[in-house]
Amino acid sequence: MFDTFPYDEWSDTVTDFWTWGPANSTGTYVLTVLGCILMVASLIGWVWLEKQKLDRQAAALRASGAFEQPSAPGPQATSAGD
Amino acid sequence: MLSSVFSLLAQETPTLEDLQEQISLDSLVLTEVFYYYTVVVMWLIHVGFMAYETGVSRRKNLMSTAMKNILTIAVVTPTFYYFGWYIYGCFEEGWPKSGHASPDAVPGFCGLTAPWSSGLGPNMESNLTGHLSLVFFLAFLLFSWTTGSIMSGAIIERVRLSAYLLLTVVLGSVVWIMDAAWGWSGGGWLTTRYGFHDTIASLVVHGVAGAFAFGVLLNLGPRIGKYDVLGRARSFRPHNTHMTLMGLMLIFTGFYGFYAACLFIQSTVFPGWVNIYLSPTTLGAIAMVITIGFAGGFTGGWFASKGDPFWTLSGGLAGVVSVSAGADVYHPSLAYLLATSGGMLAVWSGGYIEKKLRVDDAVGAVAVHGVCGFYGVFLVGIFAGGYPTGINNIPVSFGGQLMGMMAFLPLAFLPGFILSWLLKRFNLLRVPPEVELEGLDLAEFGQDFYPEFERVPEIIVTPDGQEVDSADILLEAYRSTNGKPTTRVEA
Numbered sequence: 001m002f003d004t005f006p007y008d009e010w011s012d013t014v015t016d017f018w019t020w021g022p023a024n025s026t027g028t029y030v031l032t033v034l035g036c037i038l039m040v041a042s043l044i045g046w047v048w049l050e051k052q053k054l055d056r057q058a059a060a061l062r063a064s065g066a067f068e069q070p071s072a073p074g075p076q077a078t079s080a081g082d
Numbered sequence: 083m084l085s086s087v088f089s090l091l092a093q094e095t096p097t098l099e100d101l102q103e104q105i106s107l108d109s110l111v112l113t114e115v116f117y118y119y120t121v122v123v124m125w126l127i128h129v130g131f132m133a134y135e136t137g138v139s140r141r142k143n144l145m146s147t148a149m150k151n152i153l154t155i156a157v158v159t160p161t162f163y164y165f166g167w168y169i170y171g172c173f174e175e176g177w178p179k180s181g182h183a184s185p186d187a188v189p190g191f192c193g194l195t196a197p198w199s200s201g202l203g204p205n206m207e208s209n210l211t212g213h214l215s216l217v218f219f220l221a222f223l224l225f226s227w228t229t230g231s232i233m234s235g236a237i238i239e240r241v242r243l244s245a246y247l248l249l250t251v252v253l254g255s256v257v258w259i260m261d262a263a264w265g266w267s268g269g270g271w272l273t274t275r276y277g278f279h280d281t282i283a284s285l286v287v288h289g290v291a292g293a294f295a296f297g298v299l300l301n302l303g304p305r306i307g308k309y310d311v312l313g314r315a316r317s318f319r320p321h322n323t324h325m326t327l328m329g330l331m332l333i334f335t336g337f338y339g340f341y342a343a344c345l346f347i348q349s350t351v352f353p354g355w356v357n358i359y360l361s362p363t364t365l366g367a368i369a370m371v372i373t374i375g376f377a378g379g380f381t382g383g384w385f386a387s388k389g390d391p392f393w394t395l396s397g398g399l400a401g402v403v404s405v406s407a408g409a410d411v412y413h414p415s416l417a418y419l420l421a422t423s424g425g426m427l428a429v430w431s432g433g434y435i436e437k438k439l440r441v442d443d444a445v446g447a448v449a450v451h452g453v454c455g456f457y458g459v460f461l462v463g464i465f466a467g468g469y470p471t472g473i474n475n476i477p478v479s480f481g482g483q484l485m486g487m488m489a490f491l492p493l494a495f496l497p498g499f500i501l502s503w504l505l506k507r508f509n510l511l512r513v514p515p516e517v518e519l520e521g522l523d524l525a526e527f528g529q530d531f532y533p534e535f536e537r538v539p540e541i542i543v544t545p546d547g548q549e550v551d552s553a554d555i556l557l558e559a560y561r562s563t564n565g566k567p568t569t570r571v572e573a
Contacts (some may be wrong), residue, residue: 023201046244
């Protein structure tokens with residue numbers, strides 16, 4: 001049975017099927033561009049989203065006044081001391 | 083049984099060409115499987131770095147620390163795929179040749195490293211482009227993650243997650259792979275011209291990551307409260323030292339995969355194992371050196387730190403880093419001696435960086451990886467001088483090793499310093515001081531990650547060794563500097 005296994009033939013079929021075509025084709029160039037766009041967009045997204053979170057939290061903490069007054073109680077309420 | 087014999091007799095006798103083709107395929111598959119499992123083992127390095135750094139962090143910063151290691155995979159993998167691997171394939175001679183012609187030493191390689199090429203896509207060919215290219219890429223990708231992880235530990239508890247991700251893209255997908263192209267490849271100009279020898283990446287991975295991290299630390303500044311008004315260093319207590327030690331042991335386990343991935347075997351091309359420079363060696367030789375390197379490193383770290391658990395294990399890592407560059411040529415006894423000195427050097431240089439330079443490296447990464455990485459290449463120039471390296475068989479020399487060190491120091495330090503300086507200018511490098519005091523986890527994730535454990539006061543160790551409640555010290559440091567990171571020293 002295995003002597004007649006059509007590996008080469010099936011292999012050619014699989015190779016032809018690779019989504020959007022083989023190497024150095026229009027399809028692979030398009031996929032590469034799309035992937036690069038996602039890569040860059042995600043990096044920008046990480047920067048932007050984190051900035052929003054940190055700015056919001058820092059503003060809330062400053063507004064609480066916990067860090068301003070030397071006579072204020074220890075940072076138990078602010079978690080500065082964990 | 084009898085039918086099987088008849089069946090065999092009925093088959094045509096295979097020709098010599100058939101057998102050669104079959105042996106070639108088997109050899110390729112063996113290499114493919116070998117690299118696949120080095121990747122599996124190297125994942126443990128990343129798991130280990132995550133546990134190691136998370137354990138070192140204070141409770142309030144543990145998830146923000148772990149998330150850096152996890153998202154390293156999310157950013158370095160695509161960037162390394164889209165341009166990092168191309169840098170390795172095409173910049174070996176310094177700059178790609180016209181039309182992206184391959185380096186002379188490895189014909190055809192440059193063209194296989196572009197993301198749209200057959201080398202980086204699935205194909206069924208039984209040759210370099212088919213079976214080996216992707217697993218070889220993956221092994222290098224894991225090295226890239228490692229460089230990011232080395233840096234990440236140094237800057238924990240005050241760096242922005244997004245700043246770290248941008249920095250690690252540059253380190254993992256540009257800087258380290260550029261130096262690998264120059265000095266850690268068969269056709270790298272440092273190897274083919276100067277015999278630069280760094281077999282298991284003392285400098286090209288560890289030293290470079292340490293130098294990059296040092297550049298970042300200069301702009302990032304210390305954690306609030308790290309230094310008192312006299313510039314003396316305080317210590318923050320790790321929230322889970324057991325986790326840190328477990329992480330280091332996982333890193334050590336993963337290093338066996340790392341070491342193995344630095345070698346190459348393909349029996350139909352080479353009669354035995356070759357290193358990254360295509361010089362003959364054996365898997366046993368490097369396995370022996372790494373093992374006795376740990377032994378020496380632990381010993382050196384223990385005695386230099388007077389038995390400190392963290393530095394004893396870090397000493398083991400430093401010991402291995404110190405002997406990695408010459409792991410293919412060192413006698414085990416020589417590796418033992420050199421690794422012991424490396425473990426000691428890490429402890430002493432770590433103390434110098436923290437106490438004299440006043441650079442707050444939370445895990446000692448600059449000392450362990452940076453200093454010992456450069457030390458390892460330096461040692462090869464002394465103890466392995468004359469050893470023929472690379473396809474041109476250029477003898478290893480002290481001058482050649484120095485050439486590599488001089489090339490890689492600015493290549494690593496300057497991008498780290500400049501990019502972190504730019505991020506600092508745009509206020510994107512460091513978290514706001516209020517968030518740093520409160521803890522990054524609440525700001526980033528909105529929760530405490532030990533919800534069922536009582537929150538006890540955070541401890542800080544004063545320069546004279548006393549453990550005290552940190553709250554007043556941190557608040558005083560915050561108010562006296564208006565929240566700006568500084569190592570202000572009063573006369």
